[in-house]
Amino acid sequence: MSRLRVGIFAGGRSAEHEVSVSSADSVLRAIDRERYEPFLVYIDRQGRWHLPDGPAPLLGDRPLAELLGAASPVEQTARLRAHEDLPVPVGIGHPDQAPRAVVRSLAEAIDVAFLVLHGPFGEDGTLQGFLELAGVPYTGAGVLASSVAMDKVVFKDLMRGHGLPVLDSTWFRRSTWLDSPAMVLGEIGERIGERSVVKPARLGSSVGMTLVHGPGELPDALDEAFRYDTKVIVEVYAAGARELECGVLGNDHPIAFEPGEVVSHHEWYDYEAKYVPGLADVIPRAAVDSALAARLRELALAAYRAVDCAGMARVDFLVPPDGVYLSEMNTLPGFTATSMFPKQAELAGLALPDLIGRLIDLGMEAASDGRTPGGRAGEPA
Numbered sequence: 001m002s003r004l005r006v007g008i009f010a011g012g013r014s015a016e017h018e019v020s021v022s023s024a025d026s027v028l029r030a031i032d033r034e035r036y037e038p039f040l041v042y043i044d045r046q047g048r049w050h051l052p053d054g055p056a057p058l059l060g061d062r063p064l065a066e067l068l069g070a071a072s073p074v075e076q077t078a079r080l081r082a083h084e085d086l087p088v089p090v091g092i093g094h095p096d097q098a099p100r101a102v103v104r105s106l107a108e109a110i111d112v113a114f115l116v117l118h119g120p121f122g123e124d125g126t127l128q129g130f131l132e133l134a135g136v137p138y139t140g141a142g143v144l145a146s147s148v149a150m151d152k153v154v155f156k157d158l159m160r161g162h163g164l165p166v167l168d169s170t171w172f173r174r175s176t177w178l179d180s181p182a183m184v185l186g187e188i189g190e191r192i193g194e195r196s197v198v199k200p201a202r203l204g205s206s207v208g209m210t211l212v213h214g215p216g217e218l219p220d221a222l223d224e225a226f227r228y229d230t231k232v233i234v235e236v237y238a239a240g241a242r243e244l245e246c247g248v249l250g251n252d253h254p255i256a257f258e259p260g261e262v263v264s265h266h267e268w269y270d271y272e273a274k275y276v277p278g279l280a281d282v283i284p285r286a287a288v289d290s291a292l293a294a295r296l297r298e299l300a301l302a303a304y305r306a307v308d309c310a311g312m313a314r315v316d317f318l319v320p321p322d323g324v325y326l327s328e329m330n331t332l333p334g335f336t337a338t339s340m341f342p343k344q345a346e347l348a349g350l351a352l353p354d355l356i357g358r359l360i361d362l363g364m365e366a367a368s369d370g371r372t373p374g375g376r377a378g379e380p381a
């Protein structure tokens with residue numbers, strides 16, 4: 001039987017470019033080359049697509065990042081600090097690469113897309129929609145689930161609609177902040193209180209976020225978040241919260257892994273704590289009692305179903321002493337050697353090569369079921 005041709009999509013013009021490349025590195029090393037023939041579809045920082053002109057190399061001792069000339073997370077952090085490299089992605093395509101040509105060569109080159117891109121234009125449903133139109137099956141969540149999970153405002157509203165616990169929050173458009181700042185500050189003071197967390201609604205990696213300690217810090221926090229997004233969410237600050245996370249895997253019959261925990265050595269889990277080694281501990285199996293573990297897994301599955309997710313997701317919680325709150329859902333969690341999701345899968349008996357195979361099977365299954373009503377991947381209209 002011929003091997004399935006798997007396009008591993010990595011890079012992207014987001015703050016998570018390096019993480020994505022590092023995730024792709026893990027996938028390229030672990031993928032079962034007897035069953036699959038991997039190809040690398042690299043999207044560079046300028047948003048240009050580099051389509052495969054041959055099977056992906058065996059990496060040996062060389063990291064993929066070296067091959068691609070990517071900057072280190074530390075360099076990336078420095079650049080972000082200097083605000084030289086805003087993580088605002090450009091669209092797919094390039095003047096020399098009309099979308100139609102990209103579609104044609106992709107559909108000819110690969111049988112399935114394995115996505116390891118994070119953030120806007122990778123995790124938010126846009127790429128998923130593109131692949132759907134191109135008739136290429138892909139791993140992970142579909143268009144709607146991807147975009148719902150990416151938008152913290154819509155995600156929280158959906159959770160509330162299902163009676164699932166989330167922290168109180170409010171949100172504003174940039175134009176409202178510019179037109180009526182006093183009203184915005186007043187509403188936050190009244191509904192959220194003095195301590196809050198201000199975030200761009202549709203980003204990740206803690207970029208553009210501020211933990212606000214008092215009203216004096218609020219205007220700058222809003223200005224900062226609005227630099228990255230036209231929608232900003234302001235949440236109640238959960239004091240003393242543990243950060244617990246459950247991976248979920250499956251389409252129609254998803255399973256939730258045992259909870260893990262992230263312990264940040266910064267005041268909160270900010271960009272540096274996420275990507276500079278040693279600033280946070282990622283513990284794939286948290287020390288929690290069995291009642292809390294069961295509650296978290298149940299909530300993770302409920303959230304996954306509410307979003308109508310497929311493939312996989314990592315569901316994150318904030319757990320202060322007095323409650324359990326769903327915080328967010330990541331439909332394309334990190335896949336690096338130290339990432340939470342693959343570690344949890346491994347503890348559940350699914351080593352990385354098997355997990356990759358499982359995600360490909362789930363992606364093919366979702367495509368043949370037809371992710372979009374009336375549409376089936378592999379049969380472009």
Ligand SMILES: Nc1ncnc2c1ncn2[C@@H]1O[C@H](COP(=O)(O)OP(=O)(O)O)[C@@H](O)[C@H]1O
Pocket residue numbers: 167197199203204205206207209235236237238239241243268269270316318327328
């Ligand atoms: N309401 C909150 N209370 C306390 N800490 C929070 C709150 N919201 C976010 N944080 C902190 O900020 C981090 C990033 O927030 P999160 O909503 O997960 O955004 P991202 O999508 O960037 O990961 C969390 O991991 C946590 O450390």
Ligand SMILES: [Mg+2]
Pocket residue numbers: 205316328
């Ligand atoms: Mg998070």
